[in-house]
Amino acid sequence: MPAKPKPSALIRRPAVVIALQALATFSILATLLPLLHSQEWYIRVFDYPRLQLFALAVISFILYLWLAPKERKRDKFLLSALTIVIIYQAVNIYPYTFLAPKEVKDADKNTPANTWLSLLVSNVLMYNKEHDKLAALIQKQEPDIVLLLESDMAWQQGLAPVTKQYPYRVEIPLENTYGMHLYSKLPLRQQKVSYLLDKDIPSIKTFVKLRNGTWVELHVVHPKPPVPTEDATSEKRDAEIVMIARDIANSKYPVVVAGDFNDVAWSRTTELFQEVSGLLDPRLGRGFYNTFNANYLFLRWPLDHVFHSTHFKVESIKRLPNIGSDHFPMFIRLSFAPENKYEQEEPEADTQTQEEASELIEEGKEEAAEDKREGKSE
Structure with a gap:
């Protein structure tokens, strides 16, 4: 009876790694494209999903650490790029959270x-x-x-x-x-x-x-x-x-x-x-x-x-x-x-x-x- 493959062998199958690389690459490119000085719709559309791209980059980063090899140059590059994307999106998301200072003050109580x-x-x-x-x-x-x-x-x-x-x-x-x-x-x-x-x-x-x-x-x-x-x-x-x-x-x-x-x-x-x-x-x-x-x-x-x-x-x-x-x-x-x-x-x-x-x-x-x-x- 053939031996069952180890979990590490399963999670490092080429299809899984390729899927994670594609997910990571999309997160990176979708963050970079809006930085281009272009007004084409297929560029500007990536202005919108900032919170979604942050979440996608975080998920990609965690899954890559868990499921994919990390020894090759391409893997190290993707992980480094994902780190930058996460930081960049977090910095841009922060002003819209309750942790950031309010640009407009709250009205005083008992305002007429x-x-x-x-x-x-x-x-x-x-x-x-x-x-x-x-x-x-x-x-x-x-x-x-x-x-x-x-x-x-x-x-x-x-x-x-x-x-x-x-x-x-x-x-x-x-x-x-x-x-x-x-x-x-x-x-x-x-x-x-x-x-x-x-x-x-x-x-x-x-x-x-x-x-x-x-x-x-x-x-x-x-x-x-x-x-x-x-x-x-x-x-x-x-x-x-x-x-x-x-x-x-x-x-x-x-x-x-x-x-x-x-x-x-x-x-x-x-x-x-x-x-x-x-x-x-x-x-x-x-x-x-x-x-x-x-x-x-x-x-x-x-x-x-x-x-x-x-x-x-x-x-x-x-x-x-x-x-x-x-x-x-x-x-x-x-x-x-x-x-x-x-x-x-x-x-x-x-x-x-x-x-x-x-x-x-x-x-x-x-x-x-x-x-x-x-x-x-x-």
Whole structure:
């Protein structure tokens, strides 16, 4: 009777080793690719799964130590590279954990309610018909402002019973998954709808009056994502985000920007947005608040954002339950506290950052012009 193979012989079979090498190599390449100065969708897509890549690198490292040989140069190289990947991803994940300092301070207790500004932001998924779920959330949370993205006429009509309590509104029902609806209990002025780079992709700029009489500049955005079915590159998305940052940088008002950026909070583009605009991210030091994809537990990242100027502190922030969309809604309540604005460090853009921003905007405009010539944006 032949002797049974030893466990060490089993775990070092070529197929097992090859599988581990492939897993480790993917973790390394997926971490390195976003560092390239490329806006192709197949590069930029690896901006998103930072937490997942960290977990994959850790698992690969442990399995490699346990199951694979470690004497050859290639094995030592893979283990060293995995170590670097784990450290790199951990450093980038850390700011979004509760261990990190909060970029935005907590609102002081007993802050007057007339300084509050609450927003509910929801990418509803245009084809989603479960209007009642979002209507129930709006009634429960009672936000000052409701922002809908991907909303069409069906959503406008489906939420009419609950949005009737919002007298101030900007309604842009579209059938291309880029509709927007802004509903406010607080007065609005100078409502402006712009189509910055695409004739069918709107953004909103308006001013909202807090209960204490302060006017706040509010921007709503939802650029196209860099995916083959939308845009082959991130050029127009990046340019639109930075164009709005440039507009905000010159504002003399408190500012809030909300929407689905189709970009994660830690990408270079979003970092550039913060540096150019000077706005803060209330998630830093509080959590990821992953809003997409609501359908897949292990494939989620933060695409829906609320950024604001240093005039505000955070009273509460939370991800809301699933409404049948592929995005979770977000709710945030800010407290206007201008006397404490200097307690919070405002991001700043140096000359190199401004040059990078100008380059992104120019590339986006060139791409938009090329699309127009080819009839893609008609």
